[in-house]
Amino acid sequence: MIHMNHILHKLILLLLDHLGINAIFRWINRNKSLLLCYHGICSDNFDLLRNYDERQISESIFRKQLRFLTQKGYFFVTLTEFLKFRMQQNHPRKMVVLTFDDGFRNIVERAYPIMLDYGAKGIFSIVSDLIGTPQILWTDHIETVLRNEKSGYFDFNFRGKTISYPLHTTKSLHTAMWDIKRKLRTLTNEERISHLKQFNDMIQNIPVEFKLADWDQICSLDKNILEIGCHTATHANCTTLVKENHIKYELLYSKRKIENKIGYKVNHFCYPAGSFDDNVVSKIKEFGYKSATTCLCGFNTSNTDAFLLKRVTSHEDILLWKAQVSGSFYCISDILTLVKKRIRFCISVLFDKERNTDNEMVNVSPS
């Protein structure tokens, strides 16, 4: 069944592209703007995350995507330019901003040169306390520790209880990594930091693609091509910050630290893990940011709230990516969801009818 769904999925994406439906949607959405969400752009040989997630996209796919956007007449802008242009009545059509989260070194070393080749622009949202240190993101840290574990299991202490995760197969390894990260995201920031201490001394063999940029690399970027944004001080989940001094440290002092290093104002924030609430949004405004990017899917218009900017996640699957970039994917998904709901409803009505008829027969037969 899963295999059939996969084939059907592929077939729909192929038809969307080859029948010109994506092209029609690109035209329909030509006045909307696209913020593409990336994390790392890795070497073509880096396959550690294959079949796990797509935080890292290979540089050849990234080049293909930029070539496609150029050929289809997209207009590359920085986030600052986007905010300025979108309020103008005759703003450029098909504006696109490349957004890179987390501060991976490979964005400077691999993505930036490719961006220069295509005149692409964007924003690089960095984690201020990790830049220029040997540390990596806490999520990548956990994954690296688990991948290096040779005993075949991992004991994780969560809220005083020890959970033993088997790591014998790829599936069980992936389950363990997802589950530990998910559990840690439910904690307050202080609790998460305290839980992470159990992983501190265990790190070794850090994959090069997980390494973060240093300040010299950050300062070498042209702000008119790839400007710098803030992604907190420690990649804290903003909705788990309780104390006022912690909120200030993650949202405001991180901004100031980056500004002191790069020599210009940081106007844009990116919510780690896309996590925000009303309080976080009001703090972001209070601390002087001009915009914030979320993980909400979709396009942006002049009416979109600048502090809740939507993005389209980038994939290695180029057909899926093309459908998402055009907007056809969201429309077809909505239609399919509606059709599935109708079918389920019809089936349930039919079954109910049958059941009622059976009941009637049962009731009738004894008399």
Ligand SMILES: [Zn+2]
């Ligand atoms: Zn992030």
